[in-house]
Amino acid sequence: MxxxxxxxxxxxxxxxxxxxxxxxxxxxxxxxxxxxxxxxxxxxxxxxxxxxxxxxxxxxxxxxxxxxxxxxxKQDRTPAGDLGQVFVMDDDHVGIDTFDDPVLQLMSSHHWTEINGHLHRDTGRFRYxxxxxxxxxxxxxxxxxxxxxxxxxxxxxxxxxxxxxxxxxx
Ligand SMILES: C[S@@+](CC[C@H](N)C(=O)[O-])C[C@H]1O[C@@H](n2cnc3c(N)ncnc32)[C@H](O)[C@@H]1O
The missing domain is CATH 3.40.50.150 (Vaccinia Virus protein VP39)
Structure with missing residues (x-):
């Protein structure tokens, strides 16, 4: 940057x-x-x-x-039984948030991105x-x-x- x-x-x-x-x-x-x-x-x-x-x-x-x-x-709005919340679903990018630890307020954002015909997976850990x-x-x-x-x-x-x-x- x-x-x-x-x-x-x-x-x-x-x-x-x-x-x-x-x-x-x-x-x-x-x-x-x-x-x-x-x-x-x-x-x-x-x-x-x-x-x-x-x-x-x-x-x-x-x-x-x-x-x-x-x-x-809005982690409390994840329907019971669902693994996470889809926050973007474009042709070349799918993003899903999972709420991993409600005590420590930890979540992960998982991205699948198509770059030059290849699918890349990337996950970041965050505290909400x-x-x-x-x-x-x-x-x-x-x-x-x-x-x-x-x-x-x-x-x-x-x-x-x-x-x-x-x-x-x-
Ligand atoms: C969501 S990005 C935002 C980037 C930039 N501030 C912007 O607005 O475009 C968060 C950035 O914070 C950096 N970061 C993570 N932990 C940090 C820390 N403890 N101190 C400084 N930067 C950190 C990450 O590497 C990442 O580049």
Whole structure:
């Protein structure tokens, strides 16, 4: 990703640090930290996710914002007897989520993708996180929820929302 970024016009103006989002620090304080595209779920235990919030807060000015975009999973809507939920079924890509451990909130996303006529299998392990749990992680890091939308167009967040854009302020 860093290499792709470096090829874009104006990239030289952006400093890149490659590291663990739980612990990596960069110099300076910022008005905005953002963590999008479900990336909080890549940290697969609660302690680690709490660390990510603390690390984000450590980089913020007082009054600065931490924006988190993350899916809201409906694991309880998997019908009894079904192994998982199909979330995409295109000609060249099938994706299935399995909810593997409800105690540790662990799930896997399984992808079968056709590339150059060959079928590739790829599975990622994630920790899903409740909206209210995100809010408590923010509080532990001296931040408060100021907005929760159902998407980037400021859609209303409802029980049916499949994703959220949560905005926390330090
Ligand atoms: C869903 S992708 C999002 C990529 C990118 N942030 C974007 O929005 O396009 C999550 C990324 O987080 C990376 N990742 C997983 N655990 C991490 C960690 N502890 N610290 C930093 N990055 C991590 C993964 O390798 C993956 O590239």
């Amino acid at each position: 860093a290499e792709v970024l470096r090829k874009k016009p104006g990239a030289e103006a952006i400093d890149v640090a490659i590291g663990d989002m739980r612990t990596t620090r960069v110099d300076g304080k910022f008005k905005l930290v953002y963590l999008v595209w479900n990336s909080i779920m890549n940290v697969t235990n609660q302690d680690g996710q709490v660390e990510v919030f603390a690390n984000a807060a450590a980089h913020l000015d007082e009054g600065g914002y931490f924006v988190v975009e993350v899916a809201v999973h 996180v409740w909206p209210s749990e995100l809010d408590l992680m923010a509080r532990l890091a001296s931040m408060r929820l100021v907005n929760r939308w159902g998407g980037w167009q400021e859609e209303v967040f409802t029980a049916e929302s499949e994703s959220q854009v949560a905005v926390y302020q330090k």
